[in-house]
Amino acid sequence: MLYMIGLGFMPEDISVRALRAVRSCARVYLDTYTSIIISYEDMRCLMEDVLQRTDLIQCDRKVVEQDEDSIIADAVQHDVAFLVAGDVFCATTHTNLYLKAIQQKVSVVVMHNASIMTAVSCTGLEMYRFGRTVSIPIFTSTWRPSSFLDYYLENARLNLHTLVLLQMSTKELDMDLYCEKGLERYSNPYYLLPNQAARQILSLVDEYPDTYSQVSTDTIVIVCCRVGTDTQQLESTTLGRCALQTDEYYGKPMYALVLPSPIIMEQERRMLELFTDDISVKNMLKEITR
Amino acid sequence: MLYMIGLGFMPEDISVRALRAVRSCARVYLDTYTSIIISYEDMRCLMEDVLQRTDLIQCDRKVVEQDEDSIIADAVQHDVAFLVAGDVFCATTHTNLYLKAIQQKVSVVVMHNASIMTAVSCTGLEMYRFGRTVSIPIFTSTWRPSSFLDYYLENARLNLHTLVLLQMSTKELDMDLYCEKGLERYSNPYYLLPNQAARQILSLVDEYPDTYSQVSTDTIVIVCCRVGTDTQQLESTTLGRCALQTDEYYGKPMYALVLPSPIIMEQERRMLELFTDDISVKNMLKEITR
Numbered sequence A, B: 001m002l003y004m005i006g007l008g009f010m011p012e013d014i015s016v017r018a019l020r021a022v023r024s025c026a027r028v029y030l031d032t033y034t035s036i037i038i039s040y041e042d043m044r045c046l047m048e049d050v051l052q053r054t055d056l057i058q059c060d061r062k063v064v065e066q067d068e069d070s071i072i073a074d075a076v077q078h079d080v081a082f083l084v085a086g087d088v089f090c091a092t093t094h095t096n097l098y099l100k101a102i103q104q105k106v107s108v109v110v111m112h113n114a115s116i117m118t119a120v121s122c123t124g125l126e127m128y129r130f131g132r133t134v135s136i137p138i139f140t141s142t143w144r145p146s147s148f149l150d151y152y153l154e155n156a157r158l159n160l161h162t163l164v165l166l167q168m169s170t171k172e173l174d175m176d177l178y179c180e181k182g183l184e185r186y187s188n189p190y191y192l193l194p195n196q197a198a199r200q201i202l203s204l205v206d207e208y209p210d211t212y213s214q215v216s217t218d219t220i221v222i223v224c225c226r227v228g229t230d231t232q233q234l235e236s237t238t239l240g241r242c243a244l245q246t247d248e249y250y251g252k253p254m255y256a257l258v259l260p261s262p263i264i265m266e267q268e269r270r271m272l273e274l275f276t277d278d279i280s281v282k283n284m285l286k287e288i289t290r
Helices: A016-023 A040-051 A061-066 A068-077 A092-103 A116-123 A147-157 A175-181 A194-207 A239-244 A266-273 A279-287 B016-023 B040-051 B061-066 B068-077 B092-103 B116-123 B147-157 B175-181 B194-207 B239-244 B266-273 B279-287
Strands: A002-006 A027-031 A056-059 A080-084 A108-111 A134-136 A162-166 A220-225 A233-238 A255-259 B002-006 B027-031 B056-059 B080-084 B108-111 B134-136 B162-166 B220-225 B233-238 B255-259
Touching: A002 A016, A002 A068, A002 A092, A016 A040, A016 A080, A016 A108, A016 B016, A027 A040, A040 A056, A068 A080, A068 A092, A080 A092, A092 A108, A092 B266, A116 A162, A116 A220, A116 A255, A116 B116, A134 A147, A134 A194, A147 A162, A147 A255, A162 A194, A194 A220, A194 A239, A194 A255, A220 A239, A220 A279, A233 A239, A233 A279, A266 A279, A266 B092, B002 B016, B002 B068, B002 B092, B016 B040, B016 B080, B016 B108, B027 B040, B040 B056, B068 B080, B068 B092, B080 B092, B092 B108, B116 B162, B116 B220, B116 B255, B134 B147, B134 B194, B147 B162, B147 B255, B162 B194, B194 B220, B194 B239, B194 B255, B220 B239, B220 B279, B233 B239, B233 B279, B266 B279
Parallel strands: A002 A080, A002 A108, A027 A056, A027 A080, A134 A162, B002 B080, B002 B108, B027 B056, B027 B080, B134 B162
Antiparallel strands: A162 A255, A220 A233, A220 A255, B162 B255, B220 B233, B220 B255
16 A cells, blocks of 8 residues: 655645555655655654654655665565655655556555645735746756746736746755766755745846747735744735845745736735735835735 | 635545644634535534534525625634635625625635536646636526527637536525515525426527527537546537437536537547547547547
8 A cells, every 4th residue: 555645834734644555655755856845854853753653765856766666575575664854745656656556456545735836825815816827947058948937927928826936956866976987976966045046037028028028026925934834924015025135034945936917906916905005005005905 | 814725526625734724713604695515414414524523504595695795794803714616706795795804804824626617627627728617597488698608609709618507506595484474485596407408508599590500419519527526427429419418318417518629639539539430420520639
């Protein structure tokens, strides 16, 4: 049996049902590749604290992408748990694990949990008024895709909000070093910060002013930091102001942005107002309230 | 302090963190108005089992909509928990409770949990390819709104999937009896069933053939029953086949439908195929795979 278990945003977000399943499992894996909201150390502490076991197995990229078969081989023999931050199927990698397990006649039980995709409702923006979710990649000098802004414009045209996820780079293998010398050297995890994301957006607006004429330094953005944790912070601001912040300003990961629809509802405005002291932002929110 | 706690789909989906908070609370309310996935009886049993307390307070429509102030008055004095099936802010009612609490200087801690809006990823359809979520109301002889189908067409045009929530009617007060005789008589909860929803959709297609020419008895639909629970069932079928089923066919609530986008990915097809033995449905899935 394979239990695929969503953990939400903190180790203690694990459910009573999931804990009971984990207790019965011979092996317990934690995916630290597709998400790093929940660290190996923190999850191991929770398991020790609540279940008195310390045998949590960390799955980095290599395990998740290449050693899936060994997880499934385990699950043929024993009860095995695979723990994932957020909800279970937010990464297609996990759908792949599910499919492989089913093909090998392993029973799979999925336990869902909180995901940023609905927790973003903590901003007060109505879930029914969100369009497709987009992701901003970390730009390099040669790779600056803009399709996420096109999707945002489509949402805005339909008067829908846009949840903007910010790419992170997990422990990546240095492929050059690996191929040349066979050395496994990994980079530190890296997150696209809200201020950097805002700068990337505004740089695309500079580059394609006609295409993105609707977007400017005055575009309202809700910066969401560490949603669902004890240190959650939300800020209603503008892209221009967000872009001017220092790298330290928004604190530790995780982050997400919301670009609200061109028109917001009265109750949505009352919530968004809670997250700013800036009079001009409050006035801008009033102007877009229906 | 007010703890607003998402419960997910079953009482045991409550998190370790939420349980710890509930343990410290003087009063514990369960919202049985905006959602009835988690029954009062089941939640009370879980609380008795895990926390040895039986003082759970049921909040029906009257309490949630009219007696919010008494919940907040409680929270001014004591630690109070307000439990909600799914995630916390999926109903605007709860945003209202949050706002009122903040206005009265009550600290609020929100604990998120699983919601159908991301758990629908159990179908294998990618979360990034969902557009706005729509709801089908229970049609009456005089009230047959079709805007949800317009939203579906918008999603389909953008090659996005559509999550379709089916309206339920909770314990509604018989207003005639209440106004005339002051008697509080409540109706039983009522759910729009998947087969009824499919019939409603097809009846709109009959009525407005030009507007909805893209929709027909051959439109693929994924019927999702009791997602996230032990008795979850998924079925890949067509609107025509779904409409022909009996009222008993899909078992107990909750239900949701997914109308996949006009084009699906290879991995999505492999998942959707798991949920049908019908060769013609499998062939239709192949035809729409990119």
